[in-house]
Amino acid sequence: MIQVWNGADRRIYMQEVGTRDGLQVEEAFVPTHDKIALVDALSEAGMAKIEVTAFVSPKAIPALRDAETVLREIKRIPGVIYSTLVPNVRGAERAIDAHADELNLVMSASETHNLANLRMTRAQSFAALSEVSAIAQAAKVSVNISLSCSFGCPMEGDVPDAVALDWCERFVTEIGARGVTLCDTTGMAYPGQVAKLTRAFRERWPESELTLHFHNTRGMGLANVLAGIDAGADRFDASLGGIGGCPYAPGASGNVCSEEIVHALELMGYRTGVDLALLIAASKRLPGLIGHDTPSQIVKAGRRLDLHPVPADFEATRERALARGR
Ligand code: COA
Ligand code: ZN
DSSP: OOOTTOOTTOBOEEEEOIIIIIGGGOSSOOOHHHHHHHHHHHHHHTOSEEEEEEOOOTTTOGGGTTHHHHHHHSOOOTTOEEEEEOOSHHHHHHHHHTTOSEEEEEEESSHHHHHHHHSSOHHHHHHHHHHHHHHHHHTTOEEEEEEETTTOBTTTBOOOHHHHHHHHHIIIIIIOOSEEEEEETTSOOOHHHHHHHHHHHHHHOTTSEEEEEEBOTTSOHHHHHHHHHHTTOOEEEEBGGGOOOOTTSTTOOOBOBHHHHHHHHHHTTOBOOOOHHHHHHHHHHHHHHHSSOOOOHHHHHOOTTOOOOOOTTHHHHHHHHHHTOO
């Protein structure tokens, strides 16, 4: 029944969102060359996809005002998909110009959250997404649509699965999106719910690229990833150091932490294609860039078998113990 404890070499695609979902909420402006170096380190570490930046209004998100330079100057490793968040036609034109591999468009499954976050009704957002997608598709750039609040809205409460699935239906059939991301924007998802929605999506659209995007707001991040895998998902967003959060979601906290997820999945026998040592080294650069520690437990505690030296008085202790006899 539950296969989740034995990865049996199954491939799981890790998608980094720290340089977008993470840096967008940081007060410190991370210098452009440091952002580029960070993305390059993530590519080297073997992330399957990287959401490099966002082509949004620089007034709304000043932290990402250097989107063009970053996307143009990173090293492109073949096979890695360099994605970017785009809110409107203006953003799409900028992103296509800077050679994005994929545009990630966003709307919310919740009317209230959509109005609060994007200042539009869902119907207006959908019409705008359609227009932006047409521009991307004409430029042969693939389109992913992220559905915020797929597992609940911090203002409305539960979002019925049927509502989330109806929007997915329209993304796949009307827009022809290659991928859909079900986002748990404010950490309301729990494993049973994740399994149910993932299974429903997989049954209806087996050919679509499904990504699950969790925040660790209530400590259920890894449990939700495992439930998603068990239900057939193989792509997960995560952020280096576990940084991040939507600026308009009350009480939001970081994404699930890339190095924590890779560490756990590799131990369980999944194949992520990620070099954990390189990923941890990249994560250790973050505090110097953003001016504070990150939530990463792997940076704090080390990997499971990063052993510690015995205490200085260990030999003396052993001798005393042996001298006492049995
Ligand atoms: N790139 C650059 N500038 C943009 C832009 C884009 N993609 N979209 C809008 N702008 C600029 C406009 O030129 C305008 O600038 P001006 O005041 O100098 O004339 C200003 O932003 C406002 O534009 P407007 O069309 O009135 O949009 P808006 O105020 O309704 O803003 C958003 C809508 C969503 C585009 C903007 O608020 C935004 O980029 N927000 C960020 C959303 C986000 O990233 N959220 C977190 C992820 S969930
Ligand atoms: Zn998010």
